[in-house]
Amino acid sequence: MKVVLCSMVPHYSHTAVALQEAGYLKRYITGLILTNRKRGNVTRALPMNIQKKLLGGGRCNKLLKPDLVTSLWYVEAIRKGLGLMPFINNYYNYKILISNILFDLVSSLYLNECNILHVISSQGTRTLQKAKKKGTIIIVDERGAHPTHRRKLLEEEYARFRCSSSTEEFFENIRKQEYELADFILVPSQYVFDSFVKMGINEHKLFIVPYGVDLGVFQQIPKIDKTFRVLYVGRVSLAKGVHYLLEAYRQLELKNAELLLIGQIEEVFKPILKKYAGIFKHISNVSNKELYKFYSNSSVFVLPSLSDSFGLVSLEAMACGLPIIVTENCGAVTRDGKDGFVIPIRDVKALKEKILTLYENEDLRQQMGNSAKEYIKNFTWEHYGQKVVQAYREIARIRGFE
DSSP states (O other): OOEEEEEOSGGGHHHHHHHHHTTOEEEEEESSOBOHHHHHHHHHTSOHHHHHHHTSTTSBOTTSOGGGEEEOHHHHHHHHHHHTSHHHHHSHHHHHHHHHHHHHHHHHHHOOOOSEEEEETTSOHHHHHHHHHTTOEEEEEOOSSOHHHHHHHHHHHHHHTTOOOTTHHHHHHHHHHHHHHOSEEEESSHHHHHHHHHTTOOGGGEEEOOOOBOTTTSOOOOOOSOOEEEEEESOBSTTTTHHHHHHHHHHHOOTTEEEEEESOBOGGGHHHHHTTTTSOEEESOOOTTTHHHHHHTOSEEEEOOSSOSOOHHHHHHHHTTOOEEEETTSOOOOOBTTTEEEEOTTOHHHHHHHHHHHHHOHHHHHHHHHHHHHHGGGSBHHHHHHHHHHHHHHHHHHHTOO
16 A cells, blocks of 8 residues: 655644554655654754744654655745735635645645545645546545535624635635545544535545544643633634633633633634623734643633534643533534533533533532543544554455555
8 A cells, every 4th residue: 555645734744654654655745844854953943932833733753754755845934924914814714725725736746656645625636636537546634524514604603793704615615626536535523524424425435533632742730820711722713613702701700710812813803802802811822832831720621613623722631631611513522521511502601601610610620620631541643543544444445455
């Protein structure tokens, strides 16, 4: 079995490692990545804050063999450059869209002979078309819910606030083209699986492969204050349902408490935030290597998403001993009543009730946090790699080759 993996998403270096160890990986085409050979010379020349960003989230992987990696680092450099342009930076999806198209164009030039091409959704239409003509088996790795399912959910939110995401439909069309080309689709959660089946995708085409967490990075340390801190990590946007969290927290009026939001703010969300000025604190960016400090110094983690594929941040929070409040549409592994609470989307009342329950019961917070930290040991990147290889072996069995 010879596999070419194409992805600009850093954590897919774990996929590459799993395929390499199984003897399947022929080529890993990616963005900026530092293998063991390149790590020292490159990183020592950079400022410390840039080094921290590079060494986290899968961008540095000493397990990968350098001769199996093609790094299209300049595509990510262009993405960063686009972020310096005010108009493009204000519209996050445009930056992603432009860099994805460029990555796809260049990746297609590096495509070698292989049995299987594994591409991350919206990053490989041209590459997939080229491989399909050669009879290559196509795997599309989808990180989100089916785009039509997602769009229908979000249309109501955008209409309510009289705004829109002009690239949503374009992304949807790209993904649908890729699904048509795909022989198999990998998804990270049952929620995403169900969204595809509802949209008419044959369930036999789908494989659930849950993501993992690096327990060496995300470890609990002692909390340094007595403030009851509600933490959210992720893009501050309508899709993430942050406005429901803000409203719930505003109504609670808790004493000796704090709501902390970590993540970049969606442009259309900025007017909404103004209505809640003074009731929350915001940090736009924290490196992956430093996030564990914020998780450990919080009391509860909340992910109120309207549609989320898996919620990697929920795994990180669980690894740091936090009880979790997530919605049914998060795809999270949180067990309701054990590691935290799972609630309906758009439910301010439920958010208030669960936050208040944890605010008033320190023993329950400790119990659920400990349960979460123990359970998450079943969801490391090593476990993820094993499930990726299992999926490949099943695909090989179905197609009748090894």
